[in-house]
Amino acid sequence: MASLLRLPSLLSPSKPLLRRRLPAARLAASAASRGQASAAAGAAAPAAAETRGGDREGQVTPRSADFNAWYTDVIAAAELADYGPVRGTMVIRPYGYAIWEAIQDYLNVKFKETGHNNMYFPQFIPYSFIEKEASHVEGFSPELALVTIGGGKELEEKLVVRPTSETIVNHMFTKWIHSYRDLPLMINQWANVTRWEMRTKPFIRTLEFLWQEGHTAHATLEEAEKEAMQMIDVYTKFAYEHAAIPVIPGRKSRVETFAGANRTYTIEAMMGDKKALQAGTSHNLGQNFSRAFGTQFMDENGQIEHVWQTSWAISTRFVGGIIMTHGDDAGLMLPPRIAPIQVIIVPIWKKGDEKASVLEAVDSVQKILKEAGIRVKVDDSELRTPGWKFNHYEMKGVPVRIEIGPRDVTNKSVVVSRRDVPAKQGKEFGVSMEPSILVNHIKGRLDDIQGSLLQKAITFRDSNIVDVSSYGELKEAISEGKWARGPWSASDADELKVKEETSATIRCFPFEQPEGTKKCFMTGNPAEEVAIFAKSY
């Protein structure tokens, strides 16, 4: 399954990214440096004879050398995704999709716990719907894919392939909502959406992507606001506790607010190259769509009112955020709670008579861990050396590796290595195979790694946010690739000027604000809040 990703000519005809490769000798040297047997029985020859790229396979540009090339390489080498035949589209491969499934599994439960039901709206939206909400059409019309032919005939009205579903949701809500007793109406859908993006990047910005979109209708502004805040909180907790991404939650500026919302809340994540990634948003839509679509209800006093609404979404972009937050020179590094494989077991033997006992121990260890609910995989292929496997699963970001060789079998113990701690320091010898000890040990290590990845990301984030009190200081921070945080009460025009001059935008006014009086770093006027500026994806 580990094939080389080849870029289709449509996307980057003159840019063979995957040729930026380390010397072919790297893998072998690396395996040797770990003091491992370099060949299992019969392993070396078939590996070298591979038809699929031979020993260059699975190598990635070091992150420290070229972040963008590293990102593309990791996605190819770890088989997270591939390019689709249509420009800007992406095929999400099983290993990448499994990360998305982990995101879905967690959020789906949370959405239901907070009172939302899943359902499904059609993806074709009459073009006239998009035009009903003024700022919505302005925001989305440049990005639309339009169906104009159906069943061999030109359609009377063009159909929009949904870029988001507020319009069709409101069309239906108007049919379903009549009385205050129909409220709140709280739903979610898992779906694909299409936005005709010009500059695409796998997971981060693609022509079609997968997401969930929540849509709710409430009797009061206060309820809608509470809901919008609740959902950004669900996203924040997910980011911290499962993806180990220390996002900064806050409010978008007017300029950056969703097309059709009164307020947009966001979680902003710092990637490994210090650029910001908007990783999830929650909108208080006010009555904008309910007025455009006539979504009304009779309140307890018999008055007819427009409903107050929210919408909120997280997409497959989040997978890109995980890659770019935790990866290192060797490849991917996955937080245990969302890793498709938490533990990889690599058997090691030299002589044929060692094989049976090693594989028996491997099988028993696998069963013990599986029964404890740990996602474990054994790679007992004889086509690859243990050293190749070590590098391969490091590159794939598997949090924990267990090695079992003949001596381990004799000692009834295993060797445990952490993905996040390099070489010898991350390696523990003589960990007992006794089920309760082993399970506790591995669970403990997975928790350690989860916590350690978050802590590392927090430290990185905090050491790259600069508090600024002048535009000059902001420019300096941004030019160093950092985030700038400073008091802001200037105009939308000033905000756009900053963007033009520095490429940085207001990522958010963070919920967590410093105490005391503040002076806008741009105008010198009093400011109520600090804003965070950064370059972003």
Next chain:
Amino acid sequence: MASLLRLPSLLSPSKPLLRRRLPAARLAASAASRGQASAAAGAAAPAAAETRGGDREGQVTPRSADFNAWYTDVIAAAELADYGPVRGTMVIRPYGYAIWEAIQDYLNVKFKETGHNNMYFPQFIPYSFIEKEASHVEGFSPELALVTIGGGKELEEKLVVRPTSETIVNHMFTKWIHSYRDLPLMINQWANVTRWEMRTKPFIRTLEFLWQEGHTAHATLEEAEKEAMQMIDVYTKFAYEHAAIPVIPGRKSRVETFAGANRTYTIEAMMGDKKALQAGTSHNLGQNFSRAFGTQFMDENGQIEHVWQTSWAISTRFVGGIIMTHGDDAGLMLPPRIAPIQVIIVPIWKKGDEKASVLEAVDSVQKILKEAGIRVKVDDSELRTPGWKFNHYEMKGVPVRIEIGPRDVTNKSVVVSRRDVPAKQGKEFGVSMEPSILVNHIKGRLDDIQGSLLQKAITFRDSNIVDVSSYGELKEAISEGKWARGPWSASDADELKVKEETSATIRCFPFEQPEGTKKCFMTGNPAEEVAIFAKSY
């Protein structure tokens, strides 16, 4: 949330289906006949004052009176789905979507157990791809939705919104498969698909629908055949054991085989009106797509070969199959294993001082059942009478109802009613509230209902299949609305003649075949197999 479904003018401007209603008095009379208190504290007045259709709400045309009207009414009244704004599209509402989620939860586990990984392919397919496989383009081109404008510009090549993914899957497989070591490649995706159908029916045939599509590639024909058979077997087991639908698995005739397949296996279900529903299919694609897309591999001897492939799918159509298999005059009847609500608890009290103790008991019973993993809901709304609730949840097909009144609280017992056994016979008084007794009792009843629904459907199916030995007998059986089973070895032309003259098609050559020599009922020639003919959805 229980609002009246109103048909949008786009779909059936002159056909207000939902006005076919029973007399308004039906619900009240029905509640009274059950000997129930007709009013909870303060319930009668608000219910009558409802703004959403009042006491006509939730009524359905009896199934025995008009099957099609009943189907549409049930979908509206049980809030399974609604019509989307674009002709032929459907909004799947939470109660309907929860049934789809139950289908997904079961199949997703089975797919993974049988070695398949989930992934995701883009839905936009270059038009040229569809043209590569001759019979595929012939089968699908009349049904395509085409995107011709993207990002405000006319596209150079039209994009097909996927009607199925064999073409794009093969395009990618060709990139990923090189050696026998890359095989088998076994994947699945959960996705939406679009087919420009002219005559649509909620769940059964819609312009866009949800499904899973499995795609596999193998080194040999035998492996592909084994896989195709394995997956139709997974579907068959699901239908019998979870949906309580006694489908007949078999092979499609050449005429009815999937556009691009060598062989199509199918599960055929008999609906309540005796029409057949193709509920799932599994295709042995041979090398048709691998030849069209050049999907090749090097075998163990160094020979280059085309891969052998399968694809298989079940869609939201299956939800329609569940509705039409088990429903009765009163509405939906859901098999417990896929019912979103397995047990509905209705509290009953007359005097204010009874309320607290009844609700306390209700709460305790709910907790007991929930902890036992039973999907339970309490309806303690004071806006509706118990009688209204009885009818409402019967109409929604909830398998078991628990009533708890003041006397039940005194006796520490509950009243249990089965949805599938009408009136008094289905009612048990004095079932103990003691947790282990109650849980065992309810689980037992759920199992009974599951088994009973399947048995009833088997009896219905078998009493409506007629063994025929002449074309005259077939015509008679079909004209009575039944299925005809008889030996068949005639030509494709004869098969089309039967279709033209009787509207019946070969649903399948069932896997289970009678012993002995057979003579084709059409030609008198020797026949190897019996075929089943029926009218179908």
